[in-house]
Amino acid sequence: MSRRTRLSDARIAAGYSQEALAEQLGVERTTVQRWESGASTPRPFQRANLATALGLTAEAMEATLGLTPSRPQPFAGAEPSPLLALQSVERGRPAQPGDVLGLLDAARPLIDNTLGATSLSPRRLELIEGRIAEHLVTYTRTPPVTMLSVLATDILEIQAMAAVRQPAMVQAKLSEAQAILALLTADALMKLGEIRRARYWYGTARLASDDTGNLHLQARVRAQEAMLPYYYGPIAQAVELARSAQALLPGVASETTALAAAAEGRALARLGDAQGAEQAMNTAQRYVDQADSLGSPDAAFQFNHKRLLLYLSGTLTYLDQPARTQRVQEEALQLYAAQPDLVTDPALIRLDQAVGLALAEQADEACRLAMNVVTSLPAEYRTRVVLAKTHDVVRALPEGAPQRPRAELTELIATQT
Structure with a gap:
């Protein structure tokens, strides 16, 4: 089987076109074409990025490219290799000064390649930042369940990018994107009452934000x-x-x-x-x-x-x-009325009004208002956070309040859970 077939098959299996893989790796499409045709071979840091993109181990990547790792062999008259110098140090035998310098000479370009390695082009980073900005705008107008399905795709994509060694500036931007996506995810899970999962995602958002400085x-x-x-x-x-x-x-x-x-x-x-x-x-x-x-x-x-x-x-x-x-509350509801696509916040304010009525011992009015708020919401917005606030109304009812409105409101909460 030719290199072209092995590498192109691995690319197709990973779901990439040549153009998409080039974009992921930050190279030209013609570069991918040359790799697949055997006209050129990816450099070591490119092979690491390529392996990550295709979901292969380093060994599998070498095999896919048709490369066979070779061990350097000393021969008469040759200068000691940096690798042999390192091996001698590992065995406890001190290397000669010339060997150490050779080792440093060999190590430096490898470090430079690692620091310069990136699978993320500036254009790709701009697209990511644009999508994050769009999520922030649409989030307040989108049901939490729908928003989670939108966020999941970007979370996985950015995680794959962040797993590859990136320059410090790029890595910081990816960590910022991860923090924002994690925070949006945690908030949506919080609204849905997924308390444990929300707590974990808030923790992830903290870790990612702390990584940005x-x-x-x-x-x-x-x-x-x-x-x-x-x-x-x-x-x-x-x-x-x-x-x-x-x-x-x-x-x-x-x-x-x-x-x-x-x-x-x-x-x-x-x-x-x-x-x-x-x-x-x-x-x-x-x-x-x-x-x-x-x-x-x-x-x-x-x-x-x-x-x-x-x-x-x-x-x-x-x-x-x-x-x-x-x-x-009246001022707030008037401001929110100008934007009817913002649903949850005004509902929470009206439930505050119901709590106030309950604290003022107006039980019937409190329960009637709370039930109206919940039932008038679209089903996808009757989230656990709204029901938690509705339960606050029940808790605020005076002990001597009529049992019927309390029971009806409690039953409504139960049927929506």
């Missing part, structure tokens, strides 16, 4: 992760995560620190710390006023005035300030 991204991951314990408990953990996010950017006014402060305030209110909640929300308001909003105002992880009102709604509901709470 980007403090804003590291803080963003921790601030977003605070939503998991806020909705599913323990709430004190939400405070810890929100504070750890702010500690990464002390005194910095940004959308990230505004989100972290708002997350802290909302959680403190649930824990009964009214003074701490007010202080945190004041900080969040100040940061929102000072921060420069970039990108789409309703993209995932953007924290603007409208999102601040969502967090204020949750905070004030538990601070026993009905008049102020009503003003905030």
Whole structure:
């Protein structure tokens, strides 16, 4: 069997056209054609990238290319080879100075090749960054289950790229992309009530963000992760995560620190710390006023005035300030009404209203509003996070409340789980 057949068969089995494989490896299509025809042989670092792309071991790659590894043999009159010098050192016999220099001479180009190796062209990196930006814009308008299927493809593709040694700048960009995709995945799983899986993906997002050195991204991951314990408990953990996010950017006014402060305030209110909640929300308001909003105002992880009102709604509901709470909620719902494709946030605000009614001992009205919110949502948006918030309404009902509305709301939650 010719090299052309072996290499082309391996490429086809891996699902690549010549053009796609060239793009993956950062080479020209004609280069792949020459490899398959036997006109040229991939360099060592190219063979490593090629093996990764085709899913082959190093040995299988050598065999596919028709290469037979050979061991250097000394002969009379030859200078000692760097390999033999290394072997002599390994056996405990010191190498001569000339041998060591030869070893260093041989090692240097190998290191240069490794550092210069990349399977990712600048154009491919631009395409990845473009897709990430698109995901951030569409995320808030896409059901979580649908979004997960979209994210999975890019997660696998970028992981394959990151597994190959890349230059530091490229690797940092890939780690940033991995962090964002992991964070979107964790958030979607959180909404679906997949608590364990969400926690694991938040952990992955942390690892990837920490690999970038980007403090804003590291803080963003921790601030977003605070939503998991806020909705599913323990709430004190939400405070810890929100504070750890702010500690990464002390005194910095940004959308990230505004989100972290708002997350802290909302959680403190649930824990009964009214003074701490007010202080945190004041900080969040100040940061929102000072921060420069970039990108789409309703993209995932953007924290603007409208999102601040969502967090204020949750905070004030538990601070026993009905008049102020009503003003905030009405303003928020009016802003969200201008964009009907944003579904989950206004539903959560209305459920805050239902919690407020329950705390005010208006049980019938609270249960009626909560049931209307849930049943009016499209089925794909009746997620566990919405049901968790609906269960907060049940918990807020006074003990002496009529049993029928409580039972009906509890049954509705059960049928949607």
